[in-house]
Every structure is written in C-alpha cells, then in structure tokens.
Amino acid sequence: MGTFVLQRLLQSIGVLLAVSLVVFLAVYAIGDPVELLVSQEATELERDRMIQILGLDRPIWEQYLTFLGNALRGDLGQSFVHGEPAIQLIVSRMPATFELVFFALLLACLVGIPLGLVAGLHSDSRTSRIIMTGSILGYSLPNFWKGMMLILLLSVWVHWLPTSGRGETVTVLGVPLSFLTLDGIRHLVMPVLNLSIPNMALMTRLTASGAAEARLQDYVRFARAKGVRPQGIVRRHILRNILIPIVTVVGVEFGQLIAFSTITETVFAWPGMGKLLITSIYRLDRPVVVAYIMMITFLFVIINLTVDLIYAALDPRVKLMERAS
C-alpha cells in the first residue's frame, strides 16, 4: 500500500508538471506572450514594464522556472478585467460551483440508486426496460438545451422559478451559501436538476447492472436459503456489494460535474468558476484562463488520486496487482 501511494503521488506531480509545461508553451512560446498577457489597452511604457516584470527578455527555460516558481507561490498573474489576482478570483467563485455540484450529486444518488435497484432486481420486467431506456434518454439530452427547456417550462410559461443568479445567500465561515435561504433554494432548483439528470442516468445504470449481477451470486442464494427476508438481502448483501463501484464513480463524477457545471452555470448565469472561465475566454482575460487550467488540473489530480486510493482501499484485487507487477 505504501509504495502504491508513493507511486501515485509521484505520478500526480508528473501530471502537474506536464500540464504546466504544455500551458506554458501554449501561452509563452507559441503565441506572442506580450500580446497574450498584457492587456490590449496597455501603453508602450506599460508594455515595456510588463516585459521586464514577466522576464520575457530572458531565456525560455529560465522563464519556465520563473512561471513554475510563481505558480508554486500561488501567483498566476492578474486578471485584466477584474484587476485582482487570477487565483483569488477563481477561489472566490469556487463555493458557488461546489454547492451546485454537491447537490447535483446528492440528487443523482437519491434518485438513481433506488431506480437502478428496481431496474436491476427485476431486469426482465417492463418497468425495468422503461427505466433503462429512460436513462439513455436522460443521458442523451444536451445539457445546455435541457437547461433552456427547464427555463422555458418553469420560468417563462409557469413563472415558478427565477431564471438566473444565486439569489439570497447566507455566509457561513466566510463562504456564501444559497441553500440556507428560501430564495437561494428557488435559484438552486433548476441548475441542480439540470446538472443532475445525466448523473442520475449514470447512477441508475450502474446500480442496475450491479444489482442484476449481484442477484445471481452465490452469497445471495445462500442468504435466501438461510431465510433472510428479501429486503434484508437487498440491503445487506446486494446494496453493500454494489456500493464499491458506486463510491468510485461518485468520486470521478465529482470532477465531471465541475466540468459540466461550466455549461449549466452559463445557461443559468450561476456565478461559479465555470461561468468565470467562459466569460474570461470571451473577454480574452488570459491570465484567468491559464490560472483556471492550472487549478482545475490540480483539482483533478487530487480527485483522481483520492479515487484511486479509495478504490485500492475498497478492492483488495488492486493490492494483488501491485504485488504481481
């Protein structure tokens, strides 16, 4: 286990270095870095000053080391548009995104796992077929269009829910949260639902295939022979065994949802980091885009690492694979 963790840690650092190099080359070496990093409205004097500050007159490997050093100290440049450090800007948008992602995942599990159990335990029934085909539909609806249809249905036609923004927030430990006020919840409903539907479909399918398999295993037959009641079998034997892949997928999906929240946040004007990325791309606010790429890579490296470790902890086969190789 120790070597496994160490190995994965080293790999993660390698990934971060690789991405930083690619981003660095894309921004500094291929394009004209002055044009990319200095605002178009800058005067000649400001340009020269920036070239000096950024060290663009020095050799490229030295520039990369400076970039890396600054990045390690948490400095990825200033936003042109907002005039504050790019990292600070992104961090300030994180709570909104995480709130959305958390509730979307929660909803996906609450709806998807029971639906999947129903479909998997009676896999030959009509209900099961409807659920499974429905899950493909849920997965096929393009995120942005589905969001717009929700707005059309629930805001434009019946005026139930607001179309955009976070609504009233309550600040807990310095973090603004929407779900603690009624207005905030009303703003949360549609974005969360929109983000959650493909995920519900995924949870449903995963649980269904797991349950359909587990149902035929020997331990289920033994439990039945022992006289355990059906609910007990489902809860204690089937559900517990299919939770391993589900936990892993929840981890992976956490990252996926952060990526997909970019679309949902754009449709519902939700002030998270995904919306920030899109507006920064529009406004050519490159330091923010660069900082976003580096931060999201960091986030994904951590997520992937955690998922692998959980996987290794839950599934003894991984350790065996280590020993064999």
Added chain:
Amino acid sequence: MSRPERPVDPMFVPPLVKTPRRSFNLQRLKRRPSMRSAVIALAVVIAAGLLLPLLAPQDPYDLNSFSVMDNRLPPGERSMDGLTFWLGTDSQGRDMVSAILFGLRVSLLVGLTATAIALTIGVTVGLFAVNFGGKIDALLMRLVDFILGFPSILVALVLLAVMGRGVDKVVFAIVAVQWAIYARIMRAAALVERRKEYVEAAQNLGYSNGRIMFRHLLPNSIGAVLVVATIQVAHAITLEATLSFLGVGVPVTRPSLGLLVANGFEFLLSGEYWISVFPGLALVVLIFSLNLVGDRMRRAFEARRA
C-alpha cells in the same frame, strides 16, 4: 499497470464481473420495437441532414434568400412572398426548417469526421502499443490515462479557447480527446487476440510484424472498437453542439444545431421558444437514437462473445 482500469464511460461499459446472461442475438435484436424505431429515426435524421439541404425552402447561407422583415415569426406564419415557415423564423428572418437541415449537416459532418479520424489514430496507437509492448506500451497508455483523466468537454474547451473557433479546429479538439478511448479499447481487444493460436501460427510462418498487426490482429479485434464508435459519434456530436453553444465551436457563418440553439437563447425569455426548441429537438433525436442503437449493439456484441 499500477492502476486498475476504471471504466472509460461508465454509462456504456460492461460490469466487471461476468455472469451468464440471456442470449441476445442480432436477429432478436432487430425485432425489438425500440431498436427498430431507433434505427428508423436515425436513418431519417441522417438522410435529412445529408440529402434534404438540397430541397430546403431556403439557403440559410445566402443572405438574399431571406428577409429580415420576416424575423421571429412563430411556426406556421407566412412570409411576404407566400412561403410558409412551418417551424417559424429566427432573428434574421431565416426559415427554421432550412436552418435546421443545414445545421444538421454541419453537426453530422463534424461528428462523423472527428470519429473517423479519432478511430483511425486510436486503433493505430492501440495496435502499436500491443505490438511493441514494454516501455512504448507503458508510455502510450500513461498518455491515454492522462487524457482520459480529464473530462473531454473541459479539454476541448481549453484547446479551442487557445486556438479560436472553426470547423477544422472543433474536429481537431474532438479528435484530441477521443482517440485515447479507441486506443485503450483497441489495446485491450488486441491483447486478447494476440494470445490466440492463429497469431502464433502466423508468427511461426515467418510473417512480418506489420502483416500480423494489420492483417490478423486488426480485423479480429476491430469489432470491440466499432461497437463503441456508434456511441462515440453521439458523444462527438454532443461535444460539438456544446462547444458551439458556449461560443468556441463552429463559426457563426456555418451554424450547427448547437449554435442555432444558442442563437435562440436570448429570445427564450420573451417566449419565442421555436428558435431554440426545434434545433434542440433535432439534436436530441439524433443523439438519443445513436445512443440507443449503440447500447443495443454493445449488448448484442457482448452476448455473442460470452
């Protein structure tokens, strides 16, 4: 491999434990009503996208063929010169039926081209990884893991943010994120095939590596890749639509379905729903039927192998 292979796309990847299933052959598959309707829907949509632009009432790329006077007419209204807009018009007075047919063509073109290129690259990489093994294999698969470790939408978004919009650039971005999936599947399938006796026989006959790779391994393991390809076309089309919706995809001059939906976004709140609803519906029919056919094909394929 230090890491257990996590599913590429958990949505459509077989479970880890194999158990006997009901047999599921192609003949029975064809008779399933859902399958039949999905295949028909798919055929209709693809035919419409490829052929009907020739018959479309208007050429949406030709500014002279429509008039801004007809802008934002609801479905069923008539134009000044007597043309009926069955699905309404957009903000520039374009007939939505024509716009959708042309948009469908762009979406299909991008999706199919990107899939074809990504599949070719992925299959080649997978074959080379199996053939050369060792360090090259490990290196290639690390690269694949690295790419698949990030959500495709994010990678494509960032690539296009750097490159700018354009049909070729969207195709490039989709290929960049999708080849890795084919490479992984191809490698897994070819690894299984290589252990079989006919490969050993071919080696003993003194056939060259290249010949064994392309004449023996390729045709025998391509099935697994092709089954996944149907669903990957759906992914590619969704990806293109999403990128275009976000404003980094195809250029405004060649709107795909995703861009048409985006164009209608600003009019949605005032109730002019048809500008974004109908292109989106076309997109959903296309993606849903592709996914449905792909899912059934995968199940049939698995049942046949088991």
